[in-house]
Amino acid sequence: MTIEDQVTSVHHGAGRENSDIKNLDSKSVEGRNIDEEKHSNGETRQLPNLQRRLRSRHLHMIAMGGAIGTGLFIGSGSAIHTAGPVGALIAFAFVGSIVYSIMTALGEVATYLPIPGAFATYATRLVDPSLGFAMGWIYWFSWASTFALELTATGLIIQYWDETIPIAIFIAIFWVVIIVLNMFPVSCYGEVEFWLSSVKIITVCGFMIFAICVNAGVGKEGYLGFRYWVHPGPFHPFLIEDPKKDALAKFIGFWAVLITAGFSYQGTELVGIAAGEAENPSKTVPSAIRKTFFRIVFFFVFTIFFVGIVVPSDDPRLDSDATNANASPFVIAANIAGIHALPSIINAVLLTVVISAANSNVYSGSRILVGLAHEGFAPRFFLRTTKHGVPYASVGFTALFGLLGFLNVSNSGATVFNWLIQIAGLAGFITWASLNMCHLSFMRALKAQGISRDSLPYKATWQPFFSYYGLFFNILIIITQGFTAFIPSFSVTDFFINYLSLMLFAVLYIGHKVLFRTKFVKPVEADIDLGRYED
Structure with missing residues (x-):
């Protein structure tokens, strides 16, 4: 892929705090980081010792495949069952616009400050240290809990082939592998994600071609067209049975599907984390970001559209608690069309999907933990790296939470799955809202410090x-996402599940604010120098 022309360095004006920036010889392939700052009191602050080894093709594939996981391959079916084909399509398109x-x-922000543990650091420097603390830990918790998921x-996917195999065996095996x-x-990590994401992308593209053929009449149902949009209908009523309403x-x-759509899109923002270890972020990150719109439309909106025209939304299999191929709308579409060789293939693809997702969970969680440690929100021990720049302490601590998966041995796998999806899904929205706040504060800081x-x-585009x-x-x-806990009658359990992440975020933010009495960062004092990348 052709790389864009070199971006000229930005020279800042005078009159700013911490203007005494020292450029060290922290080498990357095509540039360097301003990775150490010496304050007037002589204190030196240094960024974590990670290395820029992610190539352009790695970053592009992480951006494309990072969000394609069980949410799309399995969750899309329950979304269509809940909201109907058009309702789910609108919901995914709407959340897609938010993600974009x-x-x-x-x-x-990430191209200007491509630093390790980016999200927590951005919130701390640009908005409020308490927001950085709460946001960083809730985002880390999201990925750590999703790793267990x-x-x-x-284990559940492998049981599709042999139900006698204990799930615990494969939880242990893949925990060690990851x-x-x-x-x-x-x-x-970049190379593994490149190939696993390639499998996911090829599968999604293959399903779209398959869906076009089935819709045109290849299957035993004959020509479908928009039959399922007429019956059972484009939208589904949910929870309320009164015909007058x-x-x-x-x-x-439609609104109930938004949290499912949010979970499906989670991982798109991994580009911001990977920027801290990209070879030349000022070139590769913008290129990956610009293609986000097309990825959202092609891989998510189109997939929901094609599922909706080849699978009736009232099919009971879409509402199954299974997490293997039986619950995938891709397999249900094949079975309806009379093609029975596909389920095992899809199940094998699902296995690569969850391995890829688990690999990303530990990677992103460990890098966020590095950022938290760098800002003083976690023990400095988590900053320790190997000679190859791997934060082994952060990786190990994040991976420990994968052991929560063993809860499945004594509980229903579907129950654990649904709890963790809900927790991780809402944590994703909290992180996204915080990132929007960080960007708005970044724009104010640029203006206050005289940077165009x-x-x-x-x-x-279209900012702010x-x-x-x-x-x-x-x-x-x-x-509003937890409104289902109030319909038709209030459920304490559902309310707790729906708002657990928000409660945890509030406790972290308020607790840190009270204990440390932090103040909101003034735009003119925001640190937008440490970690700035120059060609």
Whole structure:
């Protein structure tokens, strides 16, 4: 892929705090980081000793395949069953627009400050240290808990072929495998993700071609067209059975799918984390960000569209508690068409999906933990790295939470799966809202310190309005997504599941604010120098 022209360095004006920046010989392939700052009191602050080994093709594939996981391969079926084919399509397109606002906002900040543990550090420097603390830990918790989810899914997927095999065996095997993979240099992570993501992308593309053929009449059902949009209908009523409130019931079905769509899109923002270890972030990150819109439309919106025209939304298999191929709308579509050789193939693909997701869980969780440690929000022990720049302490601690997967041995796998999806899904929206806030604060800091956005390595479109759009709807979804706990009658258990992440975030933020009495960062004092990348 052709790389864009070199971006000229930005020379900052005088009159700013911490203007005494020292450029060290911290080498990357095509550039360097301003990775050490010496303050007037003589104190030196240094970034974690990670290495820039992620190549352009790694970053592009991480951006494309990072979000393609069980949420798309399995969760899309339950979304269509809940909201109907058009309701689910609108929900995924709507959340996709929110994700795009986040990615363009993140692109501006991450290309200017491509630093390890980016998210927590951005919030700390640009908005409020307490936000950085709470956001970083809730995001880390999201990935650590999702790691347990993916390990649970590996056992359930393998049981598709042989139900007598204990799930615990494969939870243990893949737990060790993922730890070993993450102890290799980051280029190994990039290479593994490159090939596993390739399998996912090929599968999604193959399904679209298959769906077109089935819709055109290849299957035993004959020509379908938009038959299933007519019957059982484009929208499904949800929770409310009163015919007089049919429109409200259908809207509730649409709104209920938003958290599922959010979980499906999670991982798109991994580009911001990987920027801290990319070879030349001022070139590779903008290129990956610009293609986000097309990835959202092609891999998510199109997939939901094609599932909706080849699978009837009232098919009971879409509402199955299974997490293997039996619950995948891809397999259900094949069975309806009379093609029975596909389930085992899809199940094998699902296994690669969860391995890829688990690998990303530990990678992203460990890098966030590095950022937390760098900001003083976690023990400095987590900053320790191998000679190849692998934060082994952070990797090990994050991986420990994968052992929660063994809860599945004594509980229903579907129950564990659903609890963790809900926790991780809401934590994702909290992180996204925080990223929109970080970008808005970044723009104010640039203006206050006399830096033009035109000089940025990547300048996003429709800003700042797009970030306000994302922030508003992220907060709205966070507040309202648990409404199902009140319909038809209040459920304490459902309420707790739906709002656990928000409660944890509030406790972390308020607790840190009270204990340390932090203040909001003034734009003119925001640190936008440490970690700045120069060609």
